[in-house]
Amino acid sequence: MNTRISKIIVALVVLAMAGISPNLYPAAMAGYGDMPFFSKWLLIPSIVIIGGMFLLAKKQQYNIISRRIWVGALAGIIGTVGLEIIRIIGFKMGWMPGDLPKLLGVLMTDRFMKGPSTWSNILGYTYHYWNGAAFGLIYTLILGYKPWWYGAIYGILIGTGFLLSPAVNAMGVGFMGSDLPGMIPVVYTAHVVFGAILGYLAYKWLRNNAWLLKM
Amino acid sequence: MITSNKYLKSTLALLSAVLLIGLSSQNGFSQSNSDIVKVKSSSSVEQTVSNLKKMVSNNGMMVMGNLNQGQVLSMTGISINSQTLFVGNPQVGKKLFSADAGAGVVVPVRINIYEDADGQTWVAYIPPSKTLSNFNNPKIDKIAGMLDQKLQKMTGMIQ
Numbered sequence: 001m002n003t004r005i006s007k008i009i010v011a012l013v014v015l016a017m018a019g020i021s022p023n024l025y026p027a028a029m030a031g032y033g034d035m036p037f038f039s040k041w042l043l044i045p046s047i048v049i050i051g052g053m054f055l056l057a058k059k060q061q062y063n064i065i066s067r068r069i070w071v072g073a074l075a076g077i078i079g080t081v082g083l084e085i086i087r088i089i090g091f092k093m094g095w096m097p098g099d100l101p102k103l104l105g106v107l108m109t110d111r112f113m114k115g116p117s118t119w120s121n122i123l124g125y126t127y128h129y130w131n132g133a134a135f136g137l138i139y140t141l142i143l144g145y146k147p148w149w150y151g152a153i154y155g156i157l158i159g160t161g162f163l164l165s166p167a168v169n170a171m172g173v174g175f176m177g178s179d180l181p182g183m184i185p186v187v188y189t190a191h192v193v194f195g196a197i198l199g200y201l202a203y204k205w206l207r208n209n210a211w212l213l214k215m
Numbered sequence: 216m217i218t219s220n221k222y223l224k225s226t227l228a229l230l231s232a233v234l235l236i237g238l239s240s241q242n243g244f245s246q247s248n249s250d251i252v253k254v255k256s257s258s259s260v261e262q263t264v265s266n267l268k269k270m271v272s273n274n275g276m277m278v279m280g281n282l283n284q285g286q287v288l289s290m291t292g293i294s295i296n297s298q299t300l301f302v303g304n305p306q307v308g309k310k311l312f313s314a315d316a317g318a319g320v321v322v323p324v325r326i327n328i329y330e331d332a333d334g335q336t337w338v339a340y341i342p343p344s345k346t347l348s349n350f351n352n353p354k355i356d357k358i359a360g361m362l363d364q365k366l367q368k369m370t371g372m373i374q
Contacts, residue, residue: 029277031268098305113280113301172275172304180306 007062011141014053014069018134018141020046021127022158025104030166035107039127047130050137067206068140075201076136079151079194080129086190095182097171101128136198144206151199152192159191250345254370256328256336260285260296263328263336263373267300270369276304279323297329307358311347314354321346324362326370338370 024038050069057066090096102116105124111117116124135158143150162168163176163184177183256263264281271278280301288295303323311318327339343366347359 030272031265031270031278097309103305166272169275170272170277170304172277172306174275 003060003062006060007057007065010053010057010062010065011068014050014065015138015141017046017049017053018137021134022131025107025127026165026167028107029170034110035104036110039108043127043130065141068144069137071144071202071205072137072140073133074136075140075198075205076133077129078201079136079196079198080132082197083132083190083194084128086186086193090182090186090190093182095180095186097173097177097180097183101125104128132194135194136202139195139198140202140206144202146199146203148196148199148203151195151197151202153195154199155191155193155195156188158195159188162191163187250341251339252342252366252370254338254373256338256373258336258374260298260328260330260336263338264298264300266373267326267328267338267369270372271300271302274365274369276302276307276365276369279303284327284329295329297327300326300328302326307362310358311355314352314358315350318347318350318355321349324366326366338373340366340370342366 020042024035024043027033028035028038054066054069057063057069087096087100091099101124102121103124104127105120105122106112106114106116108123108127109117109120111120135154139151139154143154168177169175171177173180173183177187258266268278278300282299282301284297284299285295288297301323302325308322311322321343324343325340328336329339330336342359343362344356344359347355347362350356
């Protein structure tokens with residue numbers, strides 16, 4: 001098979017798999033299934049397939065793809081640290097309806113009625129950070145070499161998608177969280193910070209392989 | 216004199232008994248029937264539960280738990296098709312429990328979906344305004360009214 005076509009197929013598979021994770025929570029909240037099922041049969045397989053595609057890209061020396069996967073995932077995780085700082089401050093100030101990673105954890109472990117446990121918190125936070133990695137992968141595969149502010153705009157789009165999703169609707173905070181003063185600014189600020197960090201790191205790492213991290 | 220005392224005691228005992236029976240039957244009736252809202256569903260219990268889960272989300276609520284009473288009771292040898300959804304949302308929960316720490320006795324709201332002896336599926340619930348009125352708190356009553364509307368809207372969409 002033509003190398004170019006192979007690279008495109010690998011990139012498309014990674015994009016499709018990366019798109020699964022962020023959609024699971026909204027789909028579960030919309031009543032299309034439950035998180036334990038989604039986690040077992042969609043989330044874990046999608047992560048495994050992305051890992052497989054990364055190894056395949058490495059083996060076939062599709063460096064442009066493997067680097068974007070690596071950089072996107074890592075930059076996305078670091079961007080999520082920035083997002084989390086804003087989110088936690090917003091939550092402590094009472095501007096958010098709930099502690100999202102903990103909520104994700106109880107949904108994934110099917111223990112909503114019991115409340116969070118250490119294990120459910122670990123899973124919830126891992127899933128939240130993986131979502132950051134997945135959005136990072138999507139960004140680097142599509143827009144990787146663009147300046148940092150492309151990342152910030154990307155963050156705004158993700159924040160808007162979140163506010164419009166059934167995940168927010170199910171929390172009873174009105175359209176886009178408008179019943180809870182402070183939620184919209186927190187969500188947008190957190191996602192702009194996420195996107196800006198992602199965009200900056202992706203730009204630096206993809207253009208200069210040795211910048212901060214040798215990959 | 217002795218006879219009239221006896222007569223008076225007997226009359227009082229009879230009156231008390233009648234009153235007690237009357238009160239207890241009236242009480243049982245109101246709790247078991249009058250406050251329950253029942254909506255017919257043309258789908259199976261499982262399909263109705265699935266549809267309701269989507270409606271719950273569309274109406275700004277979350278399914279916090281799903282108790283399959285049919286499965287649980289199969290351990291006793293009885294065969295029924297009944298599931299109960301526990302429905303609420305973080306905002307409503309925060310407001311209710313801030314207004315009264317004892318709100319947990321009636322929330323999250325229960326929606327029961329069951330199949331009767333004729334195979335008809337029903338969706339049943341007690342309007343939150345009925346259960347939450349026990350708190351005699353205007354703040355809670357306001358939230359209860361809102362929950363009533365949401366439940367009415369949700370169950371009104373059942374076909």
